[in-house]
Amino acid sequence: MRTAAALLSCLLAACASTGGAMQSTAERVDSMMADYTGRVPGAAVLVLRDGEPVVRKGYGLADLEQGTPVTPDTRFRLASVSKQFTAAAILLLVQDGSLSLDDPLRRWLPGLPQATDGITLHHLLSHTSGLVDYEDLLPPDVDGQVQDADVLGLLEGVDRLDFAPGSRYRYSNSGYVLLGLVVARASGRDFPTFLHERIFQPLGMGAVARVDGGPPVPHRAWGYSHSDGNWTRTDQSPTSATLGDGGIYASIDDLAKWNAALDDDRLLRADLRALAFIAHTTTDEADVDGYGYGWRLHASAHGPLQWHSGESIGFRNVLLRWPEQRLTVVVLSNRNDPEPYGLARRLAEAIEPGSEK
Template sequence: MKTILYLLMIFGISLNKVHAQNLNKKADSIILSEFKDQNGPGGVFMIAQKGNIIYQKAFGKANLELDVNLTSQDVFQLGSMTKQFTAIAVLILEEQGKLQVQDAISKYIPDYPSGDKITIHHLLTHTSGIKDFTKMKSLNEIAQREMTPKTMVDFFKNEPVDFAPGEKFDYNNSGYVLLGYIIELVSGQTYADFIRTHIFEKAEMHNSYYATDRQLIYKRAYGYHKKENGYVNKTIINFSIPYASGALMSTAADMLKWQNALNHNLLIKAETAKKAFSKYKLNNGEEFTYGYGWHLKNINQSPTREHGGSIFGFKTMGVYIPSADIYVLGLSNCDCNSPTQITREIAKVALETLQKHN
């Protein structure tokens, strides 16, 4: 009997290794189809299941001038994946009784045009209709200025609205800048300090930051563009511009800590978190596939929570499949290489491979 159990155990271990090797090969193949230049900027990719890393690799260079290879510990700018943190910060404040997502923004910013008709919920779900500042021609005039949250809001608040609140879903960075400003007004902390104390420190994300070019960041990956004549350093932008819509930095390991913190209700209660991961309806009753800070889609009929990011020199993508507890992350330090579709393809392969095994 002991011999049979021993053989079954050995067989199980061997089977695990085979599945892991197959998944590794498939992931490598998918990544290398896009990230072909190992002497150029590259990316870091990770697959985790049940909170544990089962695949993690770095491809390409962290710094071209110094010929430094990327490692899985490197710090990347997240771009719009920042919106996840902003949304959870709002829900933390709601649990503290300091705001409600159905509050009109005029309660916090009395002079905001038509602020009595726009709610925090509208900002979270990209249904506010306010002008997205990234589409304004005058953005170049302020791109390298140090802006306060108020001056950033003043930059776009008097622009004509695109539609009435709740009429349609239209991805909007201005809404998340407004949310950052409201977080500051309500909490009495800067956005950066609030995220650090209420999220980064609680989740033990010790290598995550509000982005800056003015302090040394250990193992920072440098960002690049690709032009006709080759790679160039990323365009400089003051991080007070993307602010709460796109100014955070992190590592693959810290982003897994973030996902685990959400799964274990470390930051907010499960009941509160449902608000972030629920689909909502427009005024006409039509459902759209965005919660608070996450796109809500499907892979092989399995619901996913996902979001990408794009900021000068960087592109990012994260996909979480709740039913299988699979988290897949892609971080790129050139906006010439998008990890969006790659990360979704790896998530699909991981789901199929791990479901077969289980």
């Protein structure tokens, strides 16, 4: 028969081998976020269960030079997590009757070349347009930041596509920049104003689409990269000013409000919300069985997963939703590495065992 001391030793060993099963949820999450803690670029973490925050916390610093800590109100550049808002803006205009998903792209941007004749708004939303990647068209010595109008100008000068519209999937920042311009043309308001008036303000969000040279973003995190043992501010690149593909700054508190609106009719009616989460095309990307409108879709073992990541110089972000489990995980970080998708899956597992599979 084992002694009490031996039983305790076995129990402690078992806890260690399972990552500390006796720890509280908060302790497990803090342990997972250890690399983001201290005087380093940090992260904000949100875990929602049944719409309520289980975890809502900042780690590390939003501004290394000023020593400003990350809080739940810190706004990060979302990068491609922004695409779900661009898609929602198009769907709002469909709901208004201002445009159709089957509209030819050239109806709204007639300066584009003849090669784009077969492209519809649906193709842009689902990354099946065949548009050339605008970043491949930039000169190597580009001076300053590229604006949405600059992207349009680049694409107007290229009378070819990479493939026939609708024939295959290829992730396209070009398509989502053009969608932001379509929103402006169809609504009569610039893209940041439309987002503010139709999405951010009605939901009580403090999110903003940052305009280069415009007002500063309140409670902003600055982006950093790690090199030679040091953190260097790397907040903007030449492509950091485009809007429709990645220009939104938001906090985890903002995204909690956004997440709630995805489950009811306060912004979009049910049939249009459903379109965002239908796999309009398949992909061969890891954990991406199909792409909706601004959302990656994956049939995980824990149930359907709706998610998107966002990476730009100095920022790495991810938002994951398991709608059947009413579970959402958000990780926003102001550093160049690592991508937080795996971390977010582990955070979900800490709340809902089985979600990492």
